[in-house]
Amino acid sequence: MAEVLEQLAKELFAGNAKGVAELTNKALAEGLKPSEVLNDGLIKGMGEVGVKFKANEIYVPEVLIAARAMKAGMEILKPKLAESGVEPVAKMIIGTVKGDLHDIGKNLVAMMMEGAGFEIIDLGIDVPAEKFIQAVKDNQPQLIGMSALLTTTMVQIKENIKAFQDAGVRNNVKVLIGGAPVTQKFTDEVGADGYSPDAASAVDKAKELLGIA
Incomplete structure (x- = not known):
């Protein structure tokens, strides 16, 4: 049975x-639990993608192809996971801030997080503070991910964090x-909890922030 999961992880890595x-x-037909297929097959394969991506051994196109393969498996697994009561690791809302139309980095982070067992609510691009706040109220996530690719839209992160405070969330x-323009210094200045320089590191940072092993 372990063989099929090993092969699954390999095929995911290969995209x-x-x-x-x-x-x-x-x-599933062989009687493996949905949680086993998720953790020892899909998440294991996507974890390997993250490791190689971090080490610059593979690049964005390969990650996108692997993520598409992950989606194919998740479509089959999601209803089974729900039936067996398997909860996601945590829930995360993600979006590119208002005025910014870039989404490749944000999409990569979303895929990596999903590949690590997080439930992702993707608000897309050009997301105003109000939309983030409403999504927090509606979904009760543990984490908000915000992306800004321009120095001109970076200030929006600061505005959003202030708006979250004003809204009590x-x-x-x-x-x-x-x-691209975000740094640890900026993160400290605006009062965010964490910063990730790339998509692969985002998973580690998110787990660290939430105290997940």
Whole structure:
């Protein structure tokens, strides 16, 4: 049984969406629990993608292809996980801030987080503070991820954090920020909880902020 999961992780790393879907079905048909297929197959494969991406051994296109393969497996697994009562590691709201239309970095982070077992609510691009606040109220997440790719939109992160405080939701969530111009110094200045220089590091930082092993 371990063989099918090993193969599943390999096919995901290789970005073979069809193979991932077939092996996910096969693993379930062999009687493996949905949580096992998720953790020892899909998450394991995506974890390897994160390690290689961090080490610059693979690049954005390979990550996107692997993430697409992960999605193929998740579509089959999601209803099974819900049936068996498997909870996500944590819930995260993510979006690119108001005035900024960049989404590749944000999408990569969302994929990496999903690949690590987080439930992701993606608000898209050009997201105003009000939309983040409403999403927090509606979804009760543990984490907010904000991305800014321009120095001109970076200030929006500061505005948003102030708006979260004014709306009374800031203390309920950890705020993780990132994007090309964002630095640790800026993170400290605006009062965010954490900063990630790249998508692969975002998972580690998120787990660290939430105290997840």
